[in-house]
Amino acid sequence: MAFRPIRSHHFPDRARSWERWERRRGRSRRRWPLWAPLGLVLAVLACGVPGVLLLVPGAAGRPAAGPPDDPAARRLAERMAVQLDRQAAALLAGDRPGFLAVAESAARPALTRRYAALRALRVTVWRPEVDGVPAKVDGRPGEWRLTVTVGYCFVVPDCTPSTVAIGTRWRIVGEEPRLVTVEESRAEPAGARPWEVSDLAVAVGKRTMVATTPALRAKLPGLLAQAEAAAEVADRYAVAGTPPDRYLVFYAGRTEWQRWYGGGRPKWTAGYAVGVGGGHHDVVLNAQTSTPTGTDDLLRHELTHAASLPDRGYSDRSTWWLVEGLAEHAGADGQRVARYDGLAEVRKLVHGGWNGRLDSLAPADDAADDRVGGAYGVSYLAVHHLVDRYGEQRVLDFFRAVVHERQSLDEAADQVFGDPWSGLHDDCVNYLRTVAGA
Template sequence: MTDGPATDVADEPGPGEPAPGIRIDAPPPVAETPTSVPAPDPTPAPDVAAGPAPGPAGRVRRRWWGWAALATVLVLLACGVPAALLTGLADRDAGRSATGRPSAASDDPATLAARRVAERLTAQLDRQAVALLGGDRAGFLAVADRGARAELTRRFAALRALRVSVWHAEPQGLPTPVAGRPGQWRQLVAFRYCLVVPDCTPSPVLAATRWREGGDAPLLLAVEESRSARTGARPWEVSELVVAVGARTVVATTPALRGKLPGLLAEAEEAAKVADRYAVAGPPPDRYRVFYAGRAEWRRWYGGGRPKWTAGYAVSVGGGHHEVVLNADALSASGRGELLRHELTHAASLPDRGHPGRPTWWLVEGLAEYAGADGARVSRYDGLDEVRRLVTGGWDGRLAALAPADTAPADRVGGSYGVGYLAVRHLVDRYGEQQVLAFFRSVVHDRRPVEEASEQVLGERWSTLHDECVGYVRSVAG
């Protein structure tokens, strides 16, 4: 989570109707073209961060879970993206193979065959990208075998509902023959995408595709779920989606939860106004991406497997983007606004690679709790009872050891979040938000030791400030 301002929590969602200027989208109309064979839908994997579920008193908490660096392959894909990708298509140099290298006359027959297949696959992927961006469903399906059409139709609809604005597919290396299946090939593909905004830095996704040779061009048989990062499949890879788009946010869920969209979007738009103030290393996100998960989706999206106390989390998906997931089963209407402020602040304040590790958990989550509180008085913070139980129950007073285990009981989790909030609140009260955000940037983005950042940014030894923060926590816990 990321740090934000303290103000009153707007608990109740908006009414059942969309707020002015907000639309709810099913897939937009598509242009039908008379083409025969279906096309593929590619998708690689994201990176994860999570938040806790309701405490004993019914208070929903959030947790930044597992902020890890993006998988190396995604980092490499995200670096140096050519400007042509921002249009959704990349030009191919004449006389070059699909891998971007001139074909070598000395290649053996198997390599030459693979190069020929790669060039034809690349043409099919380019054709599919044009169809997706143009809303041409028939053209999107035309590159695929008949048996792949149902799955690809669902993916096409989900991406169109999400307002995909950039889509580029780039084969990685040469295709390899599928053992025991003559004429079939497996090709790793890097997909890069933007939502709504056409000039964003695309998020990379890596997925394996399977093809069979046939006629004038190879036909797509399947696109595997992305498994290149620990966070697993993205929602549009595996689920049917309905989507609401606002000025600052995109909110998606499944058809079964469609009725929640108007209220969720209204709350997300309000939360974005708070989160925007905590973009510490550049402009705020172009759009905050929020996915509202039912029970099955919570277990599947981004790999599932969150701690039981998690109610929401933010995932780094590359290109400077984070995607937020909320657990429908763990949320009451009164807790959504606070949770959204918390998680969207993570999306605004955290770098792609996440935070430096568990010793800085208190700062990352404390800032997000501070944003979630949205200016409320400390006495109104819901987690004070859990803070008291933690402080009087043997806590050693070390902020660097505050992060709860995945198996921690709910009151221990709530107490940890509360201590982080109070520590950040004390720093804000003493130095002001802007100086604390500069401290956050130094520690979380620039990876400076907290001792160094404290002296350089706050002008005080960290040992002294740490003791002050802990003393403040103990005084509030009383």
């Protein structure tokens, strides 16, 4: 029996990020993710979102704040920026010695790994920008700390860059600042990117790029083929008109699953997607729980989120059914409703006390598996019914009006469908009750 996606785990925008978790259900079938304890806010990282910044907590020692109007501190920041620019130029030119030349010897092993991973990912843009002025690090005489925000692109040279803030520590050698440490980005929920902490093997296709650890390199050809097929589907759901320039998928082994993007996912998690800026969403699959057949619809669902959601995200819990229903519709990829691998959970939810309101479907963080699975199934059936009645393009227009333009369901239904939402809502519910045999 095939895996089936059990969808999104959304985080509030405390880190201007969003994340989806996937959970397995029964033997080889996918499970449904639970909601974040802090509630639903899906805030997609993008350059279109003002002030995108993943804040990095201090590592050993806390920096003493330096006055921004201190001329000496500003000059030091400028010298550090020159070093970072040299390093960026070396990275883009494939000059590993030049990339390492700005660092002390103790920092070079970690930087060597980072360089190799970024080159494997075909980095095309690397733009470090200094945030403020350096500050002395308490307990570490002669060391300075500086936060650097980096805009980066992979494969595509003219993409809208993703953004990450990285803590750096420096020591002055003569007149020249030298890198002592480059810290992992630790902002929650995004956490450390795989290229910061792991050796990577990479396969690149026309629309996607798939990366994993060297130990799992043999999986790459099959994963790339599946991702390319999923991207063809997801591209059709680019609500704003332009699909992502490239979908990036990471396949995590046991250790990496606990470390990439902060780790700490529940044991039932099979995959998730997280916004990393510039309208990009990195997708992560759990090698311990994924199966070849289950990966297909998981990828279709996840990549559809990346294609359909607005850069600034959304925060209306009442429209959860529409966001997840559209992704489920894409994940089903035209299969007959009777073959949807979740009808049993739909029946249990419909017969088990659900109040019949689509705006109440969003599951609680401690919801049981069948309650979560039923919520996704009901969402799928509601969107499927709207597509049957009005066609896919008008449903995408409806989605754009509600999720992108933040119109009310009443306004959007009147504008796009020419019918009142109250009647359409009841029509959808009657349909899914019929499917469920209620």
